[in-house]
Structure formats: structure tokens, C-alpha cells
Amino acid sequence: MTTTVKPPTAPPTATRPKVVARTGLYAVLAANAALVALFFAQAGFASNALIVIGRLAGLYGALFMAFQLLLVARLPWLDRRIGMDRLTSWHRWTGFGILWTLLAHLVFIAFGYAQGTEVGPIGTVVDLAETTEGVLRALTAFAIILVVGCVSARYARRRLAYETWHFIHLYTYVAVLLAFTHQVAVGTTFTSSNAAKTYWYGLWTVALGSVVLGRMVLPLWRNLRHQFRIQAVVPESDNVVSIYVTGRDLDKLPAQAGQFFLWRFLTKDRWWQANPFSLSAAPDGRTLRLTAKVAGDGTAALRHLKPGTRVFAEGPYGAFTALHRTRPEAVLIAGGVGVTPIRALLEELHGHAVVIYRVATDRDAVLYEELRELAHAKGAELHLVTGPPVPDKLAPAELLRLVPDITDRDVFLCGPPPMMNAVLGSLRELNVPKAQTHFERFSLAG
Structure with a gap:
């Protein structure tokens, strides 16, 4: 665990983008429903x-x-x-x-x-x-x-x-x-x-x-403009690999830490597969980095990709970003390879942060050294929590011990579904306001 003195906190965000967008959608639907009824009656x-x-x-x-x-x-x-x-x-x-x-x-x-x-x-x-x-x-x-x-x-x-x-x-x-x-x-x-x-x-x-x-015009235009290519493929462990993607004018790509892309690597055997991977580092205008865990034949082939390979990237997508902050301080909770958007978010967030990284064993802590250095530089607290799923080491009492003021912070959560469901239950028991809880599940619609 790395603990440092808290830096000055930033003022809380007053706007609620999610509420504004949701209200706008409801208003559009209601207005059109009323128009349909009017024309039907006429x-x-x-x-x-x-x-x-x-x-x-x-x-x-x-x-x-x-x-x-x-x-x-x-x-x-x-x-x-x-x-x-x-x-x-x-x-x-x-x-x-x-x-x-x-x-x-x-x-x-x-x-x-x-x-x-x-x-x-x-x-x-x-x-x-x-x-x-x-x-x-x-x-x-x-x-x-x-x-x-x-x-x-x-x-x-x-x-x-x-x-x-x-x-x-x-x-x-x-x-x-x-x-x-x-x-x-x-x-x-x-x-x-x-x-x-x-x-x-x-x-x-x-x-x-x-x-x-x-679904068509914007992805095609962005890929023609940015000309994405693989710059480097770096193994992080036996079953985790990071891929660095470069291109033209990446400083004009509206990507934020916490977001993901649908990546197509244009090789003969992979061009038709689109996989959602989060950015594992905040965009710097020069490269984009994704980090993936081997979970099948498709992801296993990632470590064999060659520098210079063309990439078709759809995105950026996702609302798991600092745009939705409501508090000046934050808790970032990651499980397994779910650390990738959490690590990127930590790089971009201002104000004091507590990072909790949950893994089965120390060797499963992907990007941990990098995360530790970043936490030290940002003045954040970092807790590596290891052990089997039972007993629950992120139960309400454990979370409160690690972060006594958790109800006064934004909570960003990413990890395997069972772990996320358990933590969300713990947050509810601790009465963390729903507006301060931020998470996202990969779910693609046709």
C-alpha cells in the first residue's frame, strides 16, 4: 500500500450529464407520442x-x-x-x-x-x-x-x-x-x-x-483521418498483452480515459472480428494503448500481431469517464484486468483518490508496478487486495475500513461481473448515493 498526503481538492461537478441526456430522450419520446396521437385523432x-x-x-x-x-x-x-x-x-x-x-x-x-x-x-x-x-x-x-x-x-x-x-x-x-x-x-x-x-x-x-x-459515416471518417496502425506489442505477463496504436492527428481524436474502442486488426485471419477493449492509459495525443487478457483463440492471437498492422477502430465509446464526477474525491475499484480503464482514469483524475485493486494472487495484478508509480505521483492511496473470493474482502466493513469517507466520494468500479455485483451490493449497504456510483458493462447491440 502506498499512502501520501492528500493534495488540495477540486470543487464538485454541478452538472449531471447523464440526467440531462436521459431527460432529453424521454422528452423526445413523449413529444413524438403526443404528435402521433394528435395526427391519429385528426x-x-x-x-x-x-x-x-x-x-x-x-x-x-x-x-x-x-x-x-x-x-x-x-x-x-x-x-x-x-x-x-x-x-x-x-x-x-x-x-x-x-x-x-x-x-x-x-x-x-x-x-x-x-x-x-x-x-x-x-x-x-x-x-x-x-x-x-x-x-x-x-x-x-x-x-x-x-x-x-x-x-x-x-x-x-x-x-x-x-x-x-x-x-x-x-x-x-x-x-x-x-x-x-x-x-x-x-x-x-x-x-x-x-x-x-x-x-x-x-x-x-x-x-x-x-x-x-x-455506425457507418463517423467510424469510416475517423479511420480515414487517423490511419491507425500498431506501433508495438508488449507482453505484460504470461496471459496479458498491451498493444500500442499510433496514427495521424490523434490529438484531435475525442477519446477520454475510461472509454473503449471496438478494435479490428486487419490481418487475414482477424479483420472480421471486432473486440471491445478499454484504453489502459489516458490518451496523450500520440498513441492509444489497450491491454487485453487471453480469454480464447481470438485474444491469444493478439500477442502475435506485428508492428505496422493496420487497425480499424470504432469509437471512442462509453460513459465511464471523469465527465460524470459529482465529488472532488474518488475511489477507484478494479478487479483483474478491469484495472485497465481504472489505471487510465487515475492518470486523468484530479483530487485525492483511493485505488483498490482486487486480485486472486499477487501475480494476477496486471500493470501493478505502473499503477503504484502513478499513485505515488498523483498522491493517491493504493491498496492491493489478494485472496480467494470467499470470504468477501470487499464487503461493506472492509470497504469502510479501507475508505472511511467512502460515502463522500465518487466510486468508479470495473471488474468481472460477479465481483462488480458484490461490490455494488456493498455500496448499497453503505448508503453510497447512486449518483456517485459509476460503472459500465461491455454490452453490444446489433
Whole structure:
């Protein structure tokens, strides 16, 4: 443990970027929901209440689709304030909302049009598909969304490879286009109002344009501008390697300590694989450093990469940064290779910090010597906590012993999921305010 005198503290941050961004998203969704209801009412109501409910459910299902696209567009302003993991979680739950609203649309429309006929709801759907423009496209879109919803359920998701799930998930874009053309072709809200149709086209232009901008245009432009290449590959231990990436004008790359990139190393056998790795050192305008632990064939091949290899990097991503500080002092808690963004954050943070590094054995403490030197230079306290998972050495009493004023500090946490869940439980027991707890999980959406 290295302990030094505390330096003068910085004033706490008054703004809450996460709250501002979240409130903005809710406001955008609420405003569009109100506009949809207004245009729907202006178009008039059918005499059959079931058809009215079904049409409104279809409109809101499509609105949720557009909102879902915005959540995974990877727009920098949203990503830095909310984080890809939380945006992905919201995307997932919005997806199930889409599934249920579109199911309601199908059921209410089928029973509504079947009233007064002898063919029944299923026969009515078949007749509509055969005689009404766009209905067959809508049924195809619903079938795709149903399949995507099934493979996104937790039970199925855990049993599918990410690449398989992602390939199936891409068909959602086909469903979006099919549903959109169905609505503008036969939706009474749009066929009876040019203003409503103009609004709908504008909404979907923004939603799809956001995806194209965030997922294609911005990554391509940044890689053309910066021309990333591997500068050096440095083994840190038997199963950990650091890769130094250089390029042009890296001082203009808006990367912060704590963020991560999706890295593609453009070799013959790895160009198609994108892996999320955090920066393990604060960006200095000259190089970017990532540090990875061998966890499979893909990461094992990293130590064999050659200097000069071209790199395609998507990012920076993540809200695990100093932007979200609310207190002048901080606690940084790392587990295993989760030390990489913690080490980068320590380099960038101002004010007194306590660093707690949890590992099974001393030899598992990756970058420890580097972290110790940095802690000494920054005037930070460093605690290396070793031992088996049981008993919990980061239980509430242990954390309070290491950091008596933990409730007055920001807490940055990164490590394996079981360790993170345990520490989050300890922080709750210690009544550390939720606004002062900062963590991020790697979670990629299609």
C-alpha cells in the first residue's frame, strides 16, 4: 500500500450529464407520442373500437421502432453521457415493447375486421394479405420481429454465439423498412394528411440517418483521418498483452480515459472480428494503448500481431469517464484486468483518490508496478487486495475500513461481473448515493 498526503481538492461537478441526456430522450419520446396521437385523432376514428385500438397500437409500435434505432445509433453525445451498456439495455426492453404493441395491432385489427363476417380473425388476416396493399409486407415484418424477439430472450441469447445472434438481429432493419412502407401506403393517419405523412418521413429520416451516421459515416471518417496502425506489442505477463496504436492527428481524436474502442486488426485471419477493449492509459495525443487478457483463440492471437498492422477502430465509446464526477474525491475499484480503464482514469483524475485493486494472487495484478508509480505521483492511496473470493474482502466493513469517507466520494468500479455485483451490493449497504456510483458493462447491440 502506498499512502501520501492528500493534495488540495477540486470543487464538485454541478452538472449531471447523464440526467440531462436521459431527460432529453424521454422528452423526445413523449413529444413524438403526443404528435402521433394528435395526427391519429385528426384522421378520424373508425366505427369499430377494436380497429381504432389496433391502428393506434401499430403507430406506437412503429414509433418505438424509430426510438430503438436512435438508442443503438452510437451517437457520441448520447454515448458519452449514458453509456453503450445502458443504451443497449433500453434498446432491448424497447424491443419487447415493440413486439407486444405490434402483436396487439395484429390481434385487434384481425378481430375488428372480422366482426360481422363469418370468416373469423385468421381468415380476415389472410383476406387482407391477399387484397390490401402492404398487409403482406406488414405480416412479414412482424414474423421477423417475432424471430428476433425469441432469439433475444435470455434463455436463447445465452446459448447463441454473438455472431449468430448479431446476424439474425440485422434482419430487424428489413422489418423496419417493410413496416414503414406498409404504414405510409395504407395507414389512414397518413393517407388523409400530408402533414402527418411529412412528419412520419421526417421521423424515420432522423432515426435511420442517426444509424448511418453513428455506425457507418463517423467510424469510416475517423479511420480515414487517423490511419491507425500498431506501433508495438508488449507482453505484460504470461496471459496479458498491451498493444500500442499510433496514427495521424490523434490529438484531435475525442477519446477520454475510461472509454473503449471496438478494435479490428486487419490481418487475414482477424479483420472480421471486432473486440471491445478499454484504453489502459489516458490518451496523450500520440498513441492509444489497450491491454487485453487471453480469454480464447481470438485474444491469444493478439500477442502475435506485428508492428505496422493496420487497425480499424470504432469509437471512442462509453460513459465511464471523469465527465460524470459529482465529488472532488474518488475511489477507484478494479478487479483483474478491469484495472485497465481504472489505471487510465487515475492518470486523468484530479483530487485525492483511493485505488483498490482486487486480485486472486499477487501475480494476477496486471500493470501493478505502473499503477503504484502513478499513485505515488498523483498522491493517491493504493491498496492491493489478494485472496480467494470467499470470504468477501470487499464487503461493506472492509470497504469502510479501507475508505472511511467512502460515502463522500465518487466510486468508479470495473471488474468481472460477479465481483462488480458484490461490490455494488456493498455500496448499497453503505448508503453510497447512486449518483456517485459509476460503472459500465461491455454490452453490444446489433
